[in-house]
Amino acid sequence: MNDVEDLLNINDRIQQVRSDRDQLASKLQNLRQSMASNDTEVARSELIAQEIIDTGSDARGIERLRAKYGNLQVLDKLEKVVVQRTQLQASIDQLNGLDHRLDELTQQPLAQFCLDDIEILNAKLRDAFATVPQRACTDSQRAAYGNLESNVIAKYNKLLQKLAINWSDSFDQELLEAQWDTSKFVSPSVNLVEHLRETSAKLYRLSQLYLPLEQGTQSNANVNHRSCSTNGQGHILWNFKSMANNFNVRFTYHFHATSSKIETYFQFLNDYLTENLYKCINIFHCDSRGLTKQIIHEQFINYVLQPIRDKVKSTLFQNDLKTLIVLISQILATDKNLLTSFHYHGLGLVSLISDEIWEKWINYEVETANRQFINITKNPEDFPKSSLNFVKLINKIYDYLEPFYNLDFDLLIRYKLMTCSLIFMNLTSSYLDYILTVDSLNQTRTKEQELYQTMAKLQHVNLVYKKIRFLSSNFIFIQLTDVVNNTESKKYNSLFQNVENDYEKAMNADMQNSIVHRIQKLLKETLRNYFKISTWSTLETPIDENDGAATVLSAELVNSMNVLTRLINKLDSLDIPLAISLKVKNELLNIIVNYFTESILKLNKFNRDGLNQFLHDFESLRSILSLPSHATNYKCMSLHELINILKLKYDPNNQQFLDPEYIKTGDFTFLKEIYSIKYLKDTKIQDALYRIIYGNIV
Secondary structure, three states, rough: OOHHHHOOOOHHHHHHHHHHHHHHHHHHHHHHHHHHHHHHHHHHHHHHHHHHHHHHHHHHHHHHHHHHOOHHHHHHHHHHHHHHHHHHHEEEHHHHOOOOOHHHHHOOOOOOOOOOHHHHHHHHHHHHHHHOOOOOOOEEEEEEHHHHHHHHHHHHHHHHHHHHHHHHHHHHHHHHOOOOOOOOOOOOOOOHHHHHHHHHHHHHHHHHHOHHHHHHOOOOOOOOOHHOOOOOOOOOOHHHHHHHHHHHHHHHOOOOOOOOOOOHHHHHHHHHHHHHHHHEEEEEEEEHEEEHHHHHHHHHHHOOHHHHHHHHHHHOOOOOOHHHHHHHHHHHHHHHHHHOOOOOOOOOOOHHOOOOHHHHHHHHHHHHHHHHHHHHOOOOOOOOHHHHHHHHHHHHHHHHHHHHHHHOOOHHHHHHHHHHHHHHHHHHHHHHHHHHHHHOOOOOOOOHHHHHHHHHHHHHHHHHHHHHHHOOOHHHHHHHHOOOOHOOOOOOOOOOOEEEEEEEEHHHHHHHHHHHHHHHHHHHOOOHHHOOOOOOOOOOOOOOOOOEEOOOOOOOHHHHHHHHHHHHHHOOOOOHHHHHHHHHHHHHHHHHHHHHHHHHOOOOOOOHHHHHHHHHHHHHHOOOOOOOOOOOOHHHHHHHHHHHHHHHHHOOOHHHOOOHHHHHHHHHHHHHOOOOOOOOOOOHHHHHHHHHHHHOOO
């Protein structure tokens, strides 16, 4: 207590303490009761658990427990486990019975079997597999069932195989004796054909009854799906094996010796299929038994290929590179032939080739292509026909590789990309390098010969460029471009995109500019005497009575006309892009305008005849370029307008434009309207007017 106030309230404080004590006592009592209740519940749970262990191993025991303790969650779970275990045991008992039955059937003579016996046995096995619970109780129970199941399937398939071998051996002999695949089988009896068809259908059905070892606990629907498989993968289709036996016998007879050329194997195959494929379909197809024409078409080829596959496998193990190359070439051609001629879409011979052998083949083809390229380009004297020879080489390589490209086999994508990169892209890049560096001229060359060589290079590059563009549009290269774009997140228009860009740069920049520069030098050389003319102000030339224009070419320009005509004719004869040809001519026109303006017009005085002669000479030279009439050249139009301004000297009606004060203003809007000036700049107009008043136009 701290003060008198606390002392006066002491009764209230005592009452508060008593209340707190009573509440604490109540809480302690509740806690003791709760702990006693928990102990009772634990004891009860332990009792129930022990009773479940003692009596919950079957459905009846679980029902007694449910009646005594109610619907406990643990009892529901336990019931599911018991049901699964019971089902599994029933399946094991059923399989044990079938296992004993298989042991008995194995001892039975094969002659006593019929197809119905196997179908009944197959149905019982599938029923047994279908009743197995999806989740077993324990791993040991599942393992026990799995071992028994595998054992039963193995025994069943072994019995089926023994029966199939017995029946197919007899069928093999019947087919050999019938000679169905020879010209002797022309008008067979109806009974014989029906017998062969029926036997084939029976063997086919027997093949369908095969059970895969991974049967497991698949559903009945899955079992049916797999047992009816007709793709020949994982088990033998015995009827087709027998159908192909005649070919196998013939093939072995003809090619038992190793001295036969590889090509003859595949030619023999082609001839046999050509003669017998559709005959086989007509004889053996039986839609009611599942042997459709499509199935016979695909599987007959598949089984006829088997001895070829065996021969290919043995040959692939040889270390002789030449033999391997020939073999792969034949494999590619054969798979293409099977696809295009016989419409076979099954597994081809190319699937037998390993990665190691593909690497060897590609290395060989790359070396061969490079060697042929060197032969085309090693001699500078062969430059004139190099592009034609190179395109022939590209066509030859592509035709050779086309069967390889046509094979729809995902594992080959990598090797297709390698051939594109190492052969086509590499060779086209190498050819451009060759063109840019080759020099086929001798030491006594002329400048005109050097120009023609550059023109020829442009034509060669364009020819190969067009071939590259054509290649890039082929389906295989479009497909490979998509593959690269998808795997590398790129947006290439073509795998040849960089090569195409290099070719375009070489043509549009390097060679185009070089041609313009070389023609400019030749033209300048021929214009040397023309530049020396100094009589423009005293000329008296014949004029056209209709328009007052000069009609005779200056004698000093004749040689230039002849040279330019010859060069332009050569340019026009080239197989080059029209755009490049027009750009060259347009640049030449700019050069000609510059020569006439800077080297003649600005350096001489002119009278009216002189201006007319100047314009006539210019137009004569310009016309040789044969530029389209609709094409507009700024410099050319400006030169024409400049001449019109200079001729103002002789226009008595517009002499006001020659007033020095007017010229000094630099505002020539009205003058432009009168003379229709569109291109000539005001500074050029001003300069021309000053030339007139300063006496340069007389």
